[in-house]
Amino acid sequence: MKFTQSTNTYISTFLELIIGLHKSGYWWLIPLIIILLPLSFFFILAQAVPIVAPFVYTLF
Amino acid sequence: MIIAKFIFNARHRRAWSNPERKIQTLESFAQTEIDAGESILSALPYVDNPRLRKHLERHAKDELEHGYLFSAQAQKLRKLQPNSSSIYKKPDKLYNLSRFKTSTELNSHDFFSGENYEKLGEITYVAMLNIAEAKAEKVFSKHHQLLHDDPETFKIFERILKDERYHVSYTGKFLTEWTNQGKTKQVKKALSFAKKARLLNSIKRKSSKVGEKIGYLILYILYFTAIIPFAFASKISRTKKGWQYPVKVSQDLKQGHSQY
Amino acid sequence: MDILGISAFYHDAAAALVRDGIPLAAAQEERFTQIKNDPTFPINAINFCLQEGSVSINEIDWIVFYEKPLRKFERILVTHLSHFPRSSKAFSRAMFLWLGDRLWLKNRIASELGVAPKKILFTEHHQSHAASAFFPSPFRDAAILTVDGVGEWATTTFGKGSENHLEIISELHFPHSLGLLYSSITAFLGFRVNEGEQKVMGLAAYGKPAYQDQIRSLLSFSNDGSFELDVSAFRYPFDPEKSFGPKITKLLGNERKPDNPILYQSGNSKHADIAASVQLVLEECMLKLANQLHLQVPSKNLCLAGGVALNVVVNSKILEQSPFENIFIQPAAGDAGGALGAALYIYHVELNEKKRFTQKHAFLGEKAEATRSVSTRNIYEEISDEDKLIENVVHKLLNQKTVGWVQGKFEWGPRSLGHRSLIADPRNVEMKQHINQYIKHREMFRPFAPAITKENADKFFDIPKGADSAVPFMLLSVFALEEKIEFMPAALHVDNTARVQVVDKDSDPLFHKLISRFGEQTGVPILLNTSLNLQGQPMVRGENQATDLLQKSQLDCLVVENRIYN
Known part of the structure; x- marks a missing residue:
């Protein structure tokens, strides 16, 4: 997926979440989402495990 | 140094510490060998160099034979313990290869596959094999030394070590050949990548764990600080009891695109 | 139009x-x-589906996630x-x-795929x-009841x-959930959640509902059929490790630790009694829901799905005691089935396409030979003539051998239906203990199921009307006819019920033939049928895993397609 496409998808998901919370009556959660959003970037990096081949025999 | 060696060897000793564990270890080793063998076999169609292909074919068959030897020995020991519950007990974390199966990025069983041969190229592939086999030889030597009281298993390791030495030798010879053909830079790069990959991988794995712990800590702190007003707001808002009636929405793809 | 459905991340990922x-x-x-209940992104299942459909991911029209x-x-x-x-x-x-x-x-889905x-x-x-x-049901119209732990917010839907x-x-x-009530008691009884519920259902037959009042006190029903749980008794809304609270311990006594013995023998059957109690309460609740549903959707037909629909005893009670006359239950009623459901929903509802399919069998998986490994050193005998193969296997069964039966495509859903099965002679009551103790290494109270040919089903079992679409998938619990109990003791539960599989000649001709031939020799056209797997592991995928199982267990022989391994 291209970088712009990926960024657009992140943004649209975020906006969908905000609009959805508002429609559901949980509008008071929106400020919390805005507080939590920057953490998202850090957590995404922390969860990304690299595609590096493990050395099978290091396990032993 | 002696103490460090003792501690290091302790984990290998644990693998043979009792009959049930022995069976688990043998089966775990068998699975690794078989998977490696099948993985290398799957790479053969991608290999252009006929000499290399011949060696890889023999290498693959060796791995499969090792798998068979380990597995047959495990079966033999299992027959001595018909009620063994070890078949459903998870092996030690260290020896449990299936722990990597939870993530497709870390599938240790497919690394030497044809797809990766294509991706890495022949020099890097052979360099990775060379480093892996050299490490395997070291590790298996350690296990071999711990099995003097079990002549059958001792003999199996003896046979396997012989093969591992051949694997290190032929891969090393190809790397030397390519160096002599003027591909010194590529070979050095490949070997460096192979050596670093192990270390890098280990660092990345550990830092991923550290990142997780830091993440939990940040959220924990946030929970008892910034979250408090939202927690009060949630207690005030009414929970929904009884039947809820979903809002009628258009039943078309517009609704399907929505993640909410 | 190709649609790929995906379920993942909670439990039972599927495609x-x-x-x-x-x-x-x-x-x-x-x-x-081969990781039980694997919840991770189902890349292997997706690749299999694409391969089976001879289609690349770019040719797929829509990819649908199930929630x-x-x-x-x-x-x-x-x-x-x-x-x-x-x-x-x-x-x-x-x-x-x-x-x-x-x-x-x-x-994630966009970049992974x-x-x-x-x-x-x-x-x-x-x-x-x-x-x-x-x-997938045979109905043109139906009422639909779905009950599980929880989805987004919903736990139960009409x-x-x-x-x-x-x-x-x-x-x-949420948090008012029958699925989570049952799971909490499952955890209380020391079993693993999402796995142990079937065990609790099996254990219930050994006990009496002595704790039914205590469990009933945990929920209350309204006149409109809705219910509420006493949330103060549960911890699952806020505790990731423990689902029940001190209130439940007060009501039912101390919880069972996983390593402690399970009490189900007469004289000391506390755990079985608790299981029987929660089972009774669940049946009552589900019946109330079904009755209420019928008031709102007065159809003759009922479709059931959600994890609770895997409770075969409940399903039978609903068919027998509710106003519904016919029932269909999705074989993969849990979250895995959501992958199929998501794809079908988009196709029919959002793309407005007509219904054109009725599910008559569950063989949608990978062929047995796909995992045939070059590394196998196991010796096998190949018998190309089908009749000779059947004769050989029947002979083994008559000699009280346990046979692994691996044919064709593996089943969709948690039940083995004759393609990844362990089969044995149901007439020999010792077989039950033998298989539980030496092959599957599981608790002795766990029952086995019978597979019977369609023509003979009514001669051995009391199969209720309207069950035709459910019994091929082992989704109902039925009583054995009293005069026939002695002929199949190993395949019946302690209360003479069975989660019967009715095998149709058209859906699975080979398995039907095998059972028929066994019936011709013995007068009992029934086989004991249980899943081919080691304890704690999923059903075998194909030849490779089956031969592995043969080596590791006391299974007597294995038949993969036309190859017999001893």
Whole structure:
């Protein structure tokens, strides 16, 4: 997926979440989402495990 | 140094510490060998160099034979313990290869596959094999030394070590050949990548764990600080009891695109 | 039109490929990774589906995920906040997971599969369940009941289906969940959640519902059929590790630790009694729900899905005692079935396409030979003549051998239906103990199931009317006829009930032939049929795993296609 496409998808998901919370009556959660959003970037990096081949025999 | 060696060897000793564990270890080793063998076999169609292909074919068959030897020995020991519950007990974390199966990025069983041969190229592939086999030889030597009281298993390791030495030798010879053909830079790069990959991988794995712990800590702190007003707001808002009636929405793809 | 449905991340990840409304392939990820209930992104199952459909991911028209992640996130966030400050651990774990991964599911699917985000759709969790039950059913119209732990917010839904139209009429919300009530008691009895519920159902037959009042006190029903749980008794809304609270311990006594013995023998059957009590209460609740549903959707037909629909005893009670006359239950009634349901929902409801398929069998998985390994050193005998093969196997069964039977494509759903089965002579009562103790290494109270030919089903079992669509998939519990009990003791439960599989000649001619031939020799056209797997592991995927099992257990022989391994 291209970088712009990926960024657009992140943004649209975020906006969908905000609009959805508002429609559901949980509008008071929106400020919390805005507080939590920057953490998202850090957590995404922390969860990304690299595609590096493990050395099978290091396990032993 | 002696103490460090003792501690290091302790984990290998644990693998043979009792009959049930022995069976688990043998089966775990068998699975690794078989998977490696099948993985290398799957790479053969991608290999252009006929000499290399011949060696890889023999290498693959060796791995499969090792798998068979380990597995047959495990079966033999299992027959001595018909009620063994070890078949459903998870092996030690260290020896449990299936722990990597939870993530497709870390599938240790497919690394030497044809797809990766294509991706890495022949020099890097052979360099990775060379480093892996050299490490395997070291590790298996350690296990071999711990099995003097079990002549059958001792003999199996003896046979396997012989093969591992051949694997290190032929891969090393190809790397030397390519160096002599003027591909010194590529070979050095490949070997460096192979050596670093192990270390890098280990660092990345550990830092991923550290990142997780830091993440939990940040959220924990946030929970008892910034979250408090939202927690009060949630207690005030009414929970929904009884039947809820979903809002009628258009039943078309517009609704399907929505993640909410 | 090719639609790929995906379920993942809670438990039982799966993928299903639907072409023009007909399922071509469907499989749970656990079969490929051999990790039980594997919840991870089902890349192996997806690759299998694409291969089976001879289609690349770029040629797929739509990719559908089986639930709405943002609404699920809303529920998790609101629930954790409302349980402040007890939910600190749950909050930090959940937020790490969601903010780092699950919230951005669309991005993840797009990058894992290499597709454009606009191709990715989402259905609601219970819509997926409802669709998985209604669209494969033989009914043109039906009432639909889905009951599970929880989806986004809904735990229980009423729906109606008609032609290609499906609508959820009403739903009950978390934390009021029958699935989680049952799971909490499962955990209380020391079993693993999402795995142990079947064990509790089996254990119930050994006990008496001595604790039914205590369990009934945990919930209350309203006149409109809705119910509420006493949330103060449970911890699952805020504790990621323990689902029940001190109130339950007060009502039922000390919980059982996993390593402690299970009390089910007469004289000391406390655990069986608790199991019997929660089973009775669940049956009562589900019957009330079914009756209420019929008032709103007065159809003759009922479709069931959601994890609770795997409780075969409940299913039978509903068919026998509710106003519904016919029943269909999705074989993969749990979350895995959501993958199929999501794809079918999009095809029929959102793309407005007609219903054109009725599920008559569950063989949607990978062929047995696909995992045939070059490394196998096992010696086998190949018998190309089908009749000779059957004769050979029947001979082994008559000699009281246990036989692994691996044929064709593996089953969709948790039951083995003759393609990845362990079969044996049901007449020999010792077989029960032998298989439980020496092959499957599981608890002695666990029952086995009988597979019987369709023509003979009514001669041995009391099969209720309207069960035709459910019995091929082992989804009902029926009583054995009294005069026939002595002929199949190993395949009956302690109360002479059985989770019977009725085998149709057209759906599985080879298995039908095998059972028939056995019947010709013995007068009992029934085989004991249990799943071919080691304890704690999923059913075998194919030849490779089956031969592995043969080596590791006391299984006498293995038949894979026309190869016999001894």
